[in-house]
Amino acid sequence: MADLLEGTLPLNLVAIDIARYSNAVLMELSDGKRQRFRMTNSAPDFDRLLSYLQALPGNCRVALEPTGDYHRPLAHRLLTAGHEVVSINSVAQARYREAMFKSWDKNDPKDAQVILEMLRRGTYQRYVDPQIAGHHDLQELAKTYYQVSRARTKVQHSLINHSLPLYFPEMHRYWCTTRNEWFVRFLLEFPTPTHVRALDRENFVAAAWNLVGRKVNKRAKLEEIWETAAHTAALPHAPDCLAVETFRITLRRYQELNVLRAAIEARAEAELHDNIDFAHLKTLPSIGSVIAMTIARSRREGHL
Incomplete structure (x- = not known):
C-alpha cells in the first residue's frame, strides 16, 4: 500500500556530495528538470x-555519500523535517564513477552526478540516524574508546621500543599486557637500574613488595631484578636527571590511559547490563564490553 501511494506522488531526487566546508547539490525534480548548486x-x-525542499510538490528522496561525520548534521535536519534520506556506499560510488566516465578523475559536481544516477537506479542503502535511533550515546562511547585505545597503543610502543632500551632494557623480559599495571607502577618507582641498586637487597625487596602485585614467588622475582640491575645495558642516567623525568611522564600517561579505558569499559557495562545480546556476546572468548556494545548496536541498526 505504501509503495502504491508513493507511486502516485511526485518524487524529487536530491544528490548531495558531502565535503568538509561545502557540498555539491544536484537535484532532479519531479518534472524532469535538473538544478545544481x-x-x-x-x-x-x-x-x-x-x-x-518543503516548497516542492511531492516527496523528496535525498542521497548522501557519508564523509567522516560531516554528513550527519544535515542528514539529521532532513530526517526531522520528514524527508527520506538514503546513503551511498563510497566504494560503490567509485566503481560507478569509473563506469560512467571511464576515468578515476573526480570532482564534487561529477560525484553529485554519480550519486544522482545511483539514486535513480535504486543503488543505495537505508540511512540510520544514530540520534533518532537512540544509540548516539553508545556510538560516541565506542568512538571515544577507540581513540583512547589508539593513544594507549602509541604510548605503549614508545615505552617498549624507545624508553626501555635506554633506561632499563632488562625489564623487557617482564613485560606482558596482562600485567602491565604492576610493570608501570614498578618503573615509576624504579625507572633505571641505578634506582634499584641504590638500595641493598632487603630494602629493595621491601620497597618493591607492594608494587609488583601477586606473584607465586615474589621474593625470588624481586631478587632476580635486583641482581640483574647490577650489570645492565642501559645508558648511564643520573637518578634525578631530566631524561628520567621524561620517562616517568610517559609512564604516567600510559597509566592514565589504562585507567580511562577501564572507566569507559565500566560505563559500557553499566549502560547495557540488562541487554540480552550484550550479555551473550560477553560470554564469547576475546569479546570485551566495548566490542560487545559495538556489535549489539550494529545489530540494532540492521547492519548484521
Missing part, C-alpha cells in the same frame, strides 16, 4: 535547503 555546512544554508 553549492551549499555550505552552516545553519543558514541548511535552512535554505529545507525551505526549498
Whole structure:
C-alpha cells in the first residue's frame, strides 16, 4: 500500500556530495528538470535547503555519500523535517564513477552526478540516524574508546621500543599486557637500574613488595631484578636527571590511559547490563564490553 501511494506522488531526487566546508547539490525534480548548486555546512544554508525542499510538490528522496561525520548534521535536519534520506556506499560510488566516465578523475559536481544516477537506479542503502535511533550515546562511547585505545597503543610502543632500551632494557623480559599495571607502577618507582641498586637487597625487596602485585614467588622475582640491575645495558642516567623525568611522564600517561579505558569499559557495562545480546556476546572468548556494545548496536541498526 505504501509503495502504491508513493507511486502516485511526485518524487524529487536530491544528490548531495558531502565535503568538509561545502557540498555539491544536484537535484532532479519531479518534472524532469535538473538544478545544481553549492551549499555550505552552516545553519543558514541548511535552512535554505529545507525551505526549498518543503516548497516542492511531492516527496523528496535525498542521497548522501557519508564523509567522516560531516554528513550527519544535515542528514539529521532532513530526517526531522520528514524527508527520506538514503546513503551511498563510497566504494560503490567509485566503481560507478569509473563506469560512467571511464576515468578515476573526480570532482564534487561529477560525484553529485554519480550519486544522482545511483539514486535513480535504486543503488543505495537505508540511512540510520544514530540520534533518532537512540544509540548516539553508545556510538560516541565506542568512538571515544577507540581513540583512547589508539593513544594507549602509541604510548605503549614508545615505552617498549624507545624508553626501555635506554633506561632499563632488562625489564623487557617482564613485560606482558596482562600485567602491565604492576610493570608501570614498578618503573615509576624504579625507572633505571641505578634506582634499584641504590638500595641493598632487603630494602629493595621491601620497597618493591607492594608494587609488583601477586606473584607465586615474589621474593625470588624481586631478587632476580635486583641482581640483574647490577650489570645492565642501559645508558648511564643520573637518578634525578631530566631524561628520567621524561620517562616517568610517559609512564604516567600510559597509566592514565589504562585507567580511562577501564572507566569507559565500566560505563559500557553499566549502560547495557540488562541487554540480552550484550550479555551473550560477553560470554564469547576475546569479546570485551566495548566490542560487545559495538556489535549489539550494529545489530540494532540492521547492519548484521
